[in-house]
Amino acid sequence: MLGAGMDTTTFTKKTLGLETVEPALTPPTGNAPAFTKKPKLGSGKSRTKKREMPEGLWTKCPTCETMLFDKELDENLKVCMKCNHHFPIGSRERIHSLVETCTFEEMDAAMSSVDVLHFKGASTYASKLEAYRKNTPLKDAVVTGLCRIGDQRVALGVMDFNFLGGSMGSVVGEKLTRLIERGTEKGLPVIIISASGGARMYEGMFSLMQMAKTSAALAYHAQRGLPYLSILTHPTTAGVMASYATLGDLILAEPGAMIGFAGPRVIKDTTQAELPPGFQTAEFLLDHGLIDAIVSRQAMKAQLIAYLEFFTAGKKAAAAQ
Amino acid sequence: MKHQLDFEKPVVELQNKLNDLRQHPEKHSLGISFEEEIRMIEEKLEETRRQIFQNLTAWQRVQLARHPKRPYTLDYIRHAFTDFHELHGDRLFAEDRAMVGGFARLGGHRVVVIGTQKGRDTKENILRNFGSAHPEGYRKALRLMRLADKFDLPIVTLIDTAGAYPGVAAEERHIAEAIAVNLREMTLLKVPIIAAVIGEGGSGGALGIGVADRVLILENAYYSVISPEGCAAILWKDRANAAKAAAALKITALDLLKFKLVDEVVPEPLGGAHTDPAAAAANLKQHLLQNLEQVLAQSVAERLQTRYAKFRAHGHFVEQTESTANGVVPQAAT
Numbered sequence: 001m002l003g004a005g006m007d008t009t010t011f012t013k014k015t016l017g018l019e020t021v022e023p024a025l026t027p028p029t030g031n032a033p034a035f036t037k038k039p040k041l042g043s044g045k046s047r048t049k050k051r052e053m054p055e056g057l058w059t060k061c062p063t064c065e066t067m068l069f070d071k072e073l074d075e076n077l078k079v080c081m082k083c084n085h086h087f088p089i090g091s092r093e094r095i096h097s098l099v100e101t102c103t104f105e106e107m108d109a110a111m112s113s114v115d116v117l118h119f120k121g122a123s124t125y126a127s128k129l130e131a132y133r134k135n136t137p138l139k140d141a142v143v144t145g146l147c148r149i150g151d152q153r154v155a156l157g158v159m160d161f162n163f164l165g166g167s168m169g170s171v172v173g174e175k176l177t178r179l180i181e182r183g184t185e186k187g188l189p190v191i192i193i194s195a196s197g198g199a200r201m202y203e204g205m206f207s208l209m210q211m212a213k214t215s216a217a218l219a220y221h222a223q224r225g226l227p228y229l230s231i232l233t234h235p236t237t238a239g240v241m242a243s244y245a246t247l248g249d250l251i252l253a254e255p256g257a258m259i260g261f262a263g264p265r266v267i268k269d270t271t272q273a274e275l276p277p278g279f280q281t282a283e284f285l286l287d288h289g290l291i292d293a294i295v296s297r298q299a300m301k302a303q304l305i306a307y308l309e310f311f312t313a314g315k316k317a318a319a320a321q
Numbered sequence: 322m323k324h325q326l327d328f329e330k331p332v333v334e335l336q337n338k339l340n341d342l343r344q345h346p347e348k349h350s351l352g353i354s355f356e357e358e359i360r361m362i363e364e365k366l367e368e369t370r371r372q373i374f375q376n377l378t379a380w381q382r383v384q385l386a387r388h389p390k391r392p393y394t395l396d397y398i399r400h401a402f403t404d405f406h407e408l409h410g411d412r413l414f415a416e417d418r419a420m421v422g423g424f425a426r427l428g429g430h431r432v433v434v435i436g437t438q439k440g441r442d443t444k445e446n447i448l449r450n451f452g453s454a455h456p457e458g459y460r461k462a463l464r465l466m467r468l469a470d471k472f473d474l475p476i477v478t479l480i481d482t483a484g485a486y487p488g489v490a491a492e493e494r495h496i497a498e499a500i501a502v503n504l505r506e507m508t509l510l511k512v513p514i515i516a517a518v519i520g521e522g523g524s525g526g527a528l529g530i531g532v533a534d535r536v537l538i539l540e541n542a543y544y545s546v547i548s549p550e551g552c553a554a555i556l557w558k559d560r561a562n563a564a565k566a567a568a569a570l571k572i573t574a575l576d577l578l579k580f581k582l583v584d585e586v587v588p589e590p591l592g593g594a595h596t597d598p599a600a601a602a603a604n605l606k607q608h609l610l611q612n613l614e615q616v617l618a619q620s621v622a623e624r625l626q627t628r629y630a631k632f633r634a635h636g637h638f639v640e641q642t643e644s645t646a647n648g649v650v651p652q653a654a655t
Contacts, residue, residue, distance in 0.1 A: 108640070110640055110641040111638050111639070111640050112638065112639055112640075112641070113638055114637050114638060114639055116580075116637035117569070117570070117571050119569050119570075120569055121552075121556035121557070121565075121566075121569055122556050122557055170635075170636030170637050170638045171636075171638045173635075173636055174636050174638055177633065199524075199546045199547070201546055201547045201552050201555070201570065203546075203637075204545065204546055204570045204571050204572065205544060205545065205546055205570075205571070205572070205577060205580070205582045206580070206582070206635055206636055206637060207546045208524060208525070208528055208545075208546040209528075209582065209632060209635035209636070210635070210636065211501075211504060211525065211528060212504050212508075212528060212531075212532050212632045212635075213632050213633055213635060213636070215501060215504035215505040215508065215532075216504070216505070216508040216532070216628075216629055216632050216633065217633075218505055219505045219506070219508040219509050220508075220629070222505070223509070238497075238525070239524075239525055239546070241497035241498075241501075242485075242496075242497040242498075242500040242501050242504075242525040242529075243500075243501050243504060244501070245497070245501070246495070246497050246498040246501045246502075247501050247502070247505055260492055260497070261485070261487070261491070261492060261496050261497035261525075262485075262487030262488075262491075262492065262496075263487075266487045266551075267487045267488060267489060267492070270486075270487050270488065271487075271488050271489065273488075273489060275489060276489065279489070279492070280492060285495075288493050288494075288495070289495075290495050290498060
C-alpha cells in the first residue's frame, strides 16, 4: 500500500515552468521571455515544457471551471483566483514563495538515486530514473537547504511530486535526515513540505527504512526542544504520512489536499464499504483531529513566521528568567 | 494434511505414506517387514524435502510465510516464552486484538513481548482482523513499550502482518500517525529491543513495531515495502504477476541479509516452521536470547547510538560533486 499512486508516469498538463527557473533564489537574469520562443505544437512531449507554449495560455480550473490566465495564476502562486483551488506547485516555486530572497543555501544538490536492487518490472528503475532526470529539472523528489523565513533561520525540505510521484527512496530519506541532523546541530527549526505517493517500491526495503531513519532523526531534533513543522500538500500519503509528515509539532495542510495512509481504492477493495464524502482530504483530517490548521498557499509564509515566533519567543522568555 | 501448497505436495504425499506404514504394525504379523520400505521412504522424503526447500523462489517463500498452519505470535509465545501475562488496551479508544502483548519470561529474562496476531480460522480471524492492526494496536504497543522502558524490561517484538489495516476507521483515527510516533519513540527507548519477523513483514504495519537494536527474520518469512500483489498491480497492472514482483522486490530473508537490512536469519526446520513448530520456536528462542544478551551488555548510551546508526545507514545513493559531474566515477555511499 506504500506504493499507492507512485507509478505516475504522466505529468500534469505542464510542469509549471520549472525548466528555466533559477535553482536558488537569485533574481532572474537575462532569461529570454517565454513569448520570444516559438511554440511547438502537436508533439506530446512539448506539453511538459511550459516555455514552449504560446503566450497567453489559459488553464481551466478543475474545481470551478473558470478559465485562468496563466500569468495571473503564476503570480497568485498557482491558486485559482476565483475558488481558491490549489494547483500543484514544484519545489523551486514553493521555495521561492516562502523564503527570503537569496537566502536559500541548497544542501546535497548533487545526490541522486541508484538502482540498488537492479529492479526489473514492466520497465527498469534505471530507465525510469533517467527519464525523470531528463524530463524534469530535478535530481530526485526533494530539495533541501538552510534559509531564512522572515527573521528566522530554518532548515527547509520541500518534496516535489513531479519526480516519480514524490516517492521516498534512499535519496529523499538521506537528504531529509541530513537536513534534520543539520537543524539539530545548529539549533534550527525544521520545516518539511510533503507531496508524495509514499515509499518508492523500486528501492524495496531500503525505501521502507527511510521511514525509520527520518523519524529517528526527528526524535533527536525534538529531544533538543526544537520546533518541527510539517506541511501536507496534495497529495501526501502512505509511507511519508506514516513517518515525518505526521510527526510535526504543528501539522498544517493546504486546502483540498488529498491526505491519507492507504489509497482509497485499496480501502474500498478491502472493506467493500462506501467511503464517506470528503474522505482523506485536508478538511476531513482537520475535522478528525490530525491537522492543526489548514493554511492557503498565499497565507503560508506569514503563518509560518507567526508560528515560529511563538516557538522561539517562549524559549527566549524561559531562557531570560 | 488439509492445508498444503502446490510445491509441498510431493513431501506431504510421502509423509502420508510413511505415516500409514508406521501406523499399521499389525501387518507385521503376516511376516512381511516394512522396515526396509520405511527406511527407503524416509530417505526419499529427506531427499525430496532438501530438493524442494533448499531452492525456494521468493514467491514460494511468501506462500510459506502465509501458510495457514504456520506458527503465529501466540504460538511462539507459548513455545519459546514462559509465564505470559497478556495486557490489553491502548487507554485511548479500544483493545485491538490484532496486536497482542504482555509480560513474559524469555529464558532467565523478564521481558515485555509484543506482536501482531493472525487468526487460525474465520472466527478467530474476525477477532484478530486477519493480523492487520488498527491505530489502537500501534498505540497499545507503544503503551506497553513505554511501560517496559519505565521498569527496565527488555522488549521483544514478533512481526507477522500483511500490513496495517486499510480501512475508513483506521484512517479516521490516524493510523499513519500511530505508526510514525512508534518509529520516533522506539528510537529513544532505553531498554533493549529485539524484533523478529516470523511470517509476513508487511510494510509500515511491520515497521511500526520493528525499530529495534536487532532485527531478526525467520528463514521463510518476508519483509517488504509493498505486498507482491500490490506491486504487481501497479507495475504490471495485474496482481497475477505477484511472483515476478516478489522476486524483483528482494524480500526474502537471505536477500535482506545480503543487503544488511536485517541482522540475522533464524533457520527454520526443513519444510518450513509449520512442519515442526516446537523446533522453530526453539531456534527462535535461542537467537532472541543470544541477541538480547549482547544488547543488554551495552551501556544505554552505546545502545541508543548503535540503534540510531543502524537505521541511519540504510540507503544507497551517489553524490556527484561539481567536479565529478562529468564522467568521473561518482563516490558510492551506503
